Amino acid sequence: MTDAFEPVLPETWPPPVRTRTNPWHLVLAAVAGGALVGALWVGLDLAGAGAPISPPGTSGEAFDLRGTFTLNSGGYGYSTCGGSGGYSDITTGTAVTVYNAAGTVLSQGALGTGRPNGAGSCVFTLSAPNVPAGEKFYLVEVSHRGRIMVQPEDARNGNVALSLGS
Structure with a gap:
């Protein structure tokens, strides 16, 4: 009964498929990553812009x-x-x-x-x-x-x- 569940391996494996990455895809990915980081930076900066003013004598003044x-x-x-x-x-x-x-x-x-x-x-x-x-x-x-x-x-x-x- 254990013979029925053993995987059957092919006698020959197909060669790996190699594809070339288009250099424009790399440029597009870098620009998109930079835009995402910039958007997060601006968003976090704007989120802090509405913070309440610290009371007198504290570190914000x-x-x-x-x-x-x-x-x-x-x-x-x-x-x-x-x-x-x-x-x-x-x-x-x-x-x-x-x-x-x-x-x-x-x-x-x-x-x-x-x-x-x-x-x-x-x-x-x-x-x-x-x-x-x-x-x-x-x-x-x-x-x-x-x-x-x-x-x-x-x-x-x-x-x-x-x-x-x-």
């Missing part, structure tokens, strides 16, 4: 970091002030750089005009535009004077107060 920078023992003139000697790099327009915890530059701004504050001190406005929200903390550096950690609430609310000198 940028803010302008603002505050003051006080230079103690600086020199000053009649209406403006700035550093002298070892502090000569501190003046109106000095670079302000904002970093994240990983050390990536998030924004670059500058010191504003300094105002004398008695006893040789100058107080400058400090600003850096379009700082991305959502970091655990920010590192702010004026000129090359070292990075100072600033809490996100202080950065967003304009409560950054840095100082240099004795």
